[in-house]
Amino acid sequence: MTKKIPEKMKAVVLPGYNGNMIKAIKSLEIKLLPVPKPDKGQVLIKVDATTCNPSDLSFIQGSYGIKKELHVVPGFEGTGIVVQTGNDETSKNLLDKRVSFNAHVKLNGAWAEYVVTNTKQCIPVHPDIPVEQAACMLINPYTAYALFELIKERKSKAFVMNAAMGQLAGMMRSLANETGIEVINIVRKKAQIEILKNKGSKHILCSADDNFLNQFTELAKQLEAKTFIDAVSGELSGKMLELMPSNSQLILYGALTGENLSHIGAKDLIFFGKNVTGFNLIQWFETTPKEKIREVSYKLQEKIRKGKIKTEIYKKVKLKEVSGSLIRYIINMSAGKVIIEP
Ligand SMILES: NC(=O)c1ccc[n+]([C@@H]2O[C@H](COP(=O)([O-])OP(=O)(O)OC[C@H]3O[C@@H](n4cnc5c(N)ncnc54)[C@H](OP(=O)(O)O)[C@@H]3O)[C@@H](O)[C@H]2O)c1
Missing domain, CATH: 3.40.50.720 (NAD(P)-binding Rossmann-like Domain)
Structure with a gap:
């Protein structure tokens, strides 16, 4: 089933890598881009919330282990609803599901209204988990574990x-x-x-x-x-x-x-x-057996539901407020994560 999906979406776009973090943040622009289409093994997600981690800051400076073709939408993780899938059973099983996702290592990232990523980079989210916790679920909790x-x-x-x-x-x-x-x-x-x-x-x-x-x-x-x-x-x-x-x-x-x-x-x-x-x-995701990842996901979601593992949230913002709020985040990173709700 294909949902009604618009032709265009709003996204935060990085025009060029810049080793000066403040300049890199200030260069971010809001643009209207075509909504991407998922291939086999991929899903299109309508993003409910995404966040900014130190890896995103390093990415926009061009110093992270992953570099993508420019212009590019940053954002390595988020949460949302799968609204369209590639033509394969595993992807189709995720249709209409709420997932936490890691962005594709080559394609545009999560700081947008829609994102395409690999199906295997999505994990269905328990309905009790609040959206802002789901937005920060796939990087820090798994790394800590x-x-x-x-x-x-x-x-x-x-x-x-x-x-x-x-x-x-x-x-x-x-x-x-x-x-x-x-x-x-x-x-x-x-x-x-x-x-x-x-x-x-x-x-x-x-x-x-x-x-x-x-x-x-x-x-x-x-x-x-x-x-x-x-x-x-x-x-x-x-x-x-x-x-x-x-x-x-x-x-x-x-x-x-x-x-x-x-x-x-x-x-x-x-x-x-x-x-x-x-x-x-x-690498951990690539080398860990699927059953083990499933077991870890279950354990982590239980801990998140019970509040034993929690991401502190500093502020929720819209796409157009990303630059200003990221500058405040780098001044006091310990205050918590910025949640971007497109
Ligand atoms: N390898 C992986 O796969 C992986 C996965 C997840 C996370 N990580 C890494 O884990 C680290 C923590 O991530 P997070 O999301 O927990 O970060 P976070 O919540 O944004 O907090 C960053 C913390 O680091 C402190 N900090 C910033 N720059 C520092 C510096 N130069 N020297 C000492 N402390 C500094 C900040 O203190 P102030 O408040 O004083 O600024 C803040 O307490 C990051 O390096 C991230 O890249 C790695």
Whole structure:
């Protein structure tokens, strides 16, 4: 069944990559584009809500692992109703369903009224899950789940986590609370210590503190923290790995500084069993069996329904307000996500 679908749609368009984040955000324009048509293995989604993650900011600067042909509609995730499908059974089964989706790695993204993506990048959403939570469901919750599995596999008694005021970090804390695994939270602003304390966190250090590296060494040793999930990268992360116990692993999954990981002690890698690895959700989806993804989806949706995993929302905006609201988001990312409702 084909719904009545308009010829044209409003979309946020990036005319060119720009390494200056503010200039990249300010260059975004609202345009009328043809509504795309789904091929076999694809669906057309009428977008109810989408969001902006650090990966989107990195994408518009041209520094992300995915680059698309320009002009392009950004936006890696969202939620909406499947209104048209390709001519295959799996896609047709999604018709009229509410889904959370990841954008296609080559086609226009989610910051639009309509988007086409691969059917396998859609997950039907439980009706109890609010639209703004569904809009943020496919990136951070799955990443938190997958990273936490790695922490458990390493039998870590404690782990270190920077960017600890971010949304993904909050999800990691919820997962850790269920197991008794301790978390060393690293924030970058002193005021954020009190906020996390009030949320019940026990171990919080501020990287801007003069004595930070000494405090960190002590705490990592005391709690036997041997896994460091790093969203920040740069020199400080390398130094922190050097100060962690033998056999520690740094799992790099973000580069919020925009810098390479550096200052990792050669002796640590050669003699003290330390190592560095990366994590990427796209690869996780590609390499994880379908049944496992289904099981994880069920578990995560249960947690989201019960409010155990939650994305804090800073503001809901329309497409035409995207530039202004993204500038406010980058000034205070910890305040929560901007939800774009086309
Ligand atoms: N590899 C993957 O597959 C994958 C998947 C999902 C997410 N991620 C990564 O996970 C990280 C967190 O994402 P999120 O959605 O939770 O972010 P978010 O909610 O937007 O929050 C970002 C947090 O990082 C802090 N921050 C920003 N720049 C920083 C810097 N240069 N140094 C230290 N802290 C900084 C912010 O603090 P302020 O408030 O002080 O700015 C804020 O608390 C990002 O790096 C993202 O790319 C990776």
